[in-house]
Amino acid sequence: MVKNVIVVGGGIGGTMTANSLVAKLYPEVSRDKVRITLISNSPWHYYKPAFMYVAFGAFYKNELRRPQASLLRPEINFVLDEVEGFEFSASRLRMSSGKTYDYDYLVVSTGCIPSPERIAGLQEAGDHFYQHDPAMQLYRKLATIEKGRIFIGVTFPKTPNVPHQCGIAPMETTLMLDEFLRQRGVRNQIEIVYTYPTVSQLLRNCLFLQKDTSEVLPAIFESKDIKYQRGFTLARVDPEKQVAISEEGQEEPFDILMQTPPIRAVDAVLNSGVSQASNNEGWLPTNRQSLQLEGFDNVFVMGDTVDLPISKAGGSCHSQSPVICNNMAGLMRIGKTVAEYDGKVQAVAQMGMEAGMPLWYDYDVDVKPTPPTKIGGLMRKGFNRGVYWSVARGLV
Ligand SMILES: Cc1cc2nc3c(=O)[nH]c(=O)nc-3n(C[C@H](O)[C@H](O)[C@H](O)COP(=O)(O)OP(=O)(O)OC[C@H]3O[C@@H](n4cnc5c(N)ncnc54)[C@H](O)[C@@H]3O)c2cc1C
Known part of the structure; x- marks a missing residue:
């Protein structure tokens, strides 16, 4: 039986995970035992951290986005459509196009939405x-x-x-x-x-x-x-x-x-009926170690959609993605999850226009601040201008 894996969200979490799943599950994917689909409602992938440089005239729209399809391995089926309903109990997605998709395994990485209208x-x-x-x-x-x-x-x-x-x-x-x-x-x-x-x-x-x-x-x-x-x-x-x-x-x-x-989850997540978050914010209840959706072992959640106490950051996705790939492979191959997320987040903070400060932390240990340096600034520039796209492709 072919297993259908669907990743929802063409942001950093979904894109790197779809690509990494192909690598992880290559023996099954190459024999058509596993099919991987990425669904996103945008033909573009945005490097969101660059929006803060836009505010200072240092980045323009066409520098900070790539066509979504160009970032995906050829084995991935890319569907440009919007999930309107997550029917977790039926393992089914309802789309705004009217189509439905059934899945064996699902990854939800639909991000969050700034909602200034929530404050008068x-x-x-x-x-x-x-x-x-x-x-x-x-x-x-x-x-x-x-x-x-x-x-x-x-x-x-x-x-x-x-x-x-x-x-x-x-x-x-x-x-x-x-x-x-x-x-x-x-x-x-x-x-x-x-x-x-x-x-x-x-x-x-x-x-x-x-x-x-x-x-x-x-x-x-x-x-x-x-x-x-x-x-x-x-x-x-x-x-x-x-x-x-x-x-x-x-x-x-x-x-x-x-x-x-204020921020909140996207409408389809918010309306899924699964969230227990306050103030109708919609964060999905996520197992802090396995990253499975509580109550649904075949669903994984990552990135800005989780209800975990760690940064809503690409640097979190980077550490969550391998855990999800390993756990999905574990479920398929030996019937159990095998990896645990330790809450790790890593990034290089931009300290002024030129300097940078590498940082990392996890569930147990906070960031230890260090003096900002020009080398740190160079690392950040390299990430902004090139390394990010390799991360999205699952190469770094
Ligand atoms: C100004 C700014 C600065 C930042 N700086 C940093 C930084 O320095 N370091 C860092 O690590 N992180 C940073 N972040 C955070 C980082 O960008 C996010 O945490 C990251 O993008 C989250 O990834 P994600 O995959 O969860 O969601 P997103 O990247 O938001 O992707 C969500 C995707 O889901 C799609 N989608 C949404 N709803 C649906 C639907 N119903 N159906 C189909 N598709 C859907 C969207 O089109 C999008 O492609 C910054 C963010 C901002 C805005």
Whole structure:
């Protein structure tokens, strides 16, 4: 009997996993015992981290995307369609085209969606860099502002212990902003205020979601005359007065409000009825070791869709993908899972426009911050401009 494996999502998680599954299961794939299909609702694959460079005029749309089909091994059947319904109990997908697909094994890597509309006034008056068009809008403002106040904030999901997308991005972009405005020669006339909410994952009153990094930030910010403030949880925004109002009762004026917005799972995941996440956020209940969907042994979840306490980052997908490939092969070949995810995430943080800081952490050990270096910056540049596409192809 042929086994049908379907991967949903043509982002970094889905693309690298589909490619790696072909390599892992090559004996079965080459004898047509296993067929691998990748379904995505976009003909393009976006290198999402580059959206933050878009906000500073350093990347343009055609540099940060590739046709999805060009990244897939020839053994993979690519279907351009949208999953409308995940029927996990029937092992079936309902598509917006009206088709249905049955699967023996499924990988869900459908990402998450920035949802500024979940905070009153934020959509109208705020800016963010988590998608291409909002990042371009932010760029137009940052490229022309001459004086005033840029107020930076971070919104966490309401689901306990689930982080926002790419934990380090608000700090990275604050440092990039400082340097960008210095290069424009307007930094002296612009106040930058970095804020963090009262509750960030398991911490309270910090400046970052992990303690060690939180503790080094004040010195870095002070050296660059960046103001910082703990305990600012955005409750609503008054677009007319240009004021951000916090749950803690503060009112802060801004000329630009650069806010990490609320996020949620995509509609099809949200409506699957399986999520137990708070606030209708839709994260799928994921076994923290095997990465199987709780209650459905033939379904794996990865990337931004999981309800795990680790960064919603490509650097998480990179460590999750081999676990999923090994476990699926284990189930097919010996009837059991064989690998465990330890929560590992690795990345190179962009510290200003040129420097970088390699970082890694897992379920048990936090990031140990090190001084940013130009070598780190070069590593990040190499990843942005080339290595990423090899990762997506499952080669690195
Ligand atoms: C500004 C920014 C900076 C970042 N910086 C970093 C960084 O420095 N390092 C790092 O590791 N990570 C970073 N990240 C995070 C990283 O980009 C994401 O964590 C990663 O893309 C998640 O991968 P994914 O496969 O889960 O989802 P995505 O990459 O979002 O892919 C989801 C895919 O699913 C498809 N899809 C969605 N719904 C459906 C459906 N119903 N049917 C079919 N297809 C569907 C989409 O079209 C898309 O192709 C950053 C993200 C942003 C936005």
